[in-house]
Every structure is written in structure tokens, then in C-alpha cells.
Amino acid sequence: MDREDKLLIxxxxxxxxxxxxxxxLPSFLISIIVMIIFYVASLPIAIYGLKIxxxxxxxxxxxxxxxVAWFLILIIAYNILA
Numbered sequence: 001m002d003r004e005d006k007l008l009i010x011x012x013x014x015x016x017x018x019x020x021x022x023x024x025l026p027s028f029l030i031s032i033i034v035m036i037i038f039y040v041a042s043l044p045i046a047i048y049g050l051k052i053x054x055x056x057x058x059x060x061x062x063x064x065x066x067x068v069a070w071f072l073i074l075i076i077a078y079n080i081l082a
Contacts, residue, residue, distance in 0.1 A: 003050045003051065004061050007042075007046050007050055007057075007058075007061050007062050008061060008062040010042060010046075010062070011039075011042055011061075011062030011063065011065050011069075012065045012066065013069075014038045014041070014066060014069075015035070015038065015065065015066035015067065015068070015069030015073070016070070017038070018038040018066075019035075019069065019070040019073030019077065020073055020074075021034055022034050022070065022074050023077035023078055031074065035066070038066065038070075039063065039066055042062075043058065043059070046058045
């Protein structure tokens with residue numbers, strides 16, 4: 001599996017975890033901040049863990065996947081647990 005593909009999967013998983021955590025927070029704004037924190041936390045993993053040197057790939061690959069996974073898991077968890 002290519003390094004960029006691993007980054008895409010990593011950001012999808014991190015988006016799902018952020019969505020699950022966001023379900024228990026009192027405000028949607030705080031939930032967005034949690035999602036941004038998970039995105040920023042994925043940057044050092046991409047640079048040092050996966051050794052991706054291309055800055056464009058590091059910043060953009062999987063960003064939409066993280067956002068979509070976060071939102072879908074947030075909605076699903078809200079409907080199941082609320």
C-alpha cells in the first residue's frame with residue numbers, strides 16, 4: 001500500500017474517532033475544534049511517521065475524508081445514543 005493511501009486511511013479513522021468524541025460535547029463549535037485538532041495531529045504523523053515529503057500531499061490528501069468521516073460518525077452516534 002502506498003504512503004498516500006495509508007494517510008487517507010489514517011485520516012478517515014481519525015475523523016471517525018473525532019466524530020465519536022464530538023457526540024459527547026455540548027457545542028457544535030467545540031466539535032469543529034476537535035475535528036481541527038485531529039487534523040493538525042495527523043500532520044506530524046504524515047511527515048514523520050509515513051515520511052511524506054510533499055507538502056501539498058501532506059496537507060490535502062485525506063482532508064475531505066476526515067471531514068466526511070467526522071460528520072457521518074457524529075450524525076450516526078447522535079441518532080443512536082441520543
